[in-house]
Amino acid sequence: MKPVAGACDCGSGRPYGRCCGPLHAGAPAPDAEALMRSRYSAYVRGDAGYLLRSWHPSTRPATLGFDPDARKRPVWLGLQxxxxxxTGADTAEVVFVAKYRIGGGSVVRMREHSRFVREHGHWSYLDAVPPP
Structure with a gap:
């Protein structure tokens, strides 16, 4: 999936300023899919702060860093x-495939089944369901 010029990194086709940008700036996500898309966009942009803020406190790591060597960081190629x-009034699940490449290596397809929870009007990433 080739991104549209000027479009948000998440693949929605909308401009960043009308898609993931407001969420990165602090607006609440309307649903779990929007939060998941904004998290993908944050990975593309290297926004560790947003990723930590959008992670549920019960499962959030203490830190999240990106390799300082750009050759070792993923180049994100698309999201589907x-x-x-x-799954409930304040819970949801999103299944997605994200493609990336590190250095000159092969394209990797990462498939994840993620769980999300809404508390006090804000969605957060809870965890990933282990593959069967």
Whole structure:
């Protein structure tokens, strides 16, 4: 999936300023899919602060760093949301595939089944369901 020029990194086709930008600036995500897309966009942009803020406190790591050597960092190539399923009034699951490459290596397809929870009107990433 080739990104549209000027479009948000998450693949929505909308401009960053009307898509993930407001979430990165502190606006609440309207649903779990929007939060997941904004987290992907934060990985593309290297925004560790947003990733930590959008991670549920019960599962959030103490720190999140990006390798200072750009050759060892992933180059994100695209995101495809496979499903977004509300599982309760304040819980949801999103299945997605993200593609990336490190250095001159092969393209990696990362498939994840993520769980999200909403507390006090804000969605946060809880964890990933282990593969079967």
């Amino acid at each position: 949301v496979k499903s977004h399923v509300p």
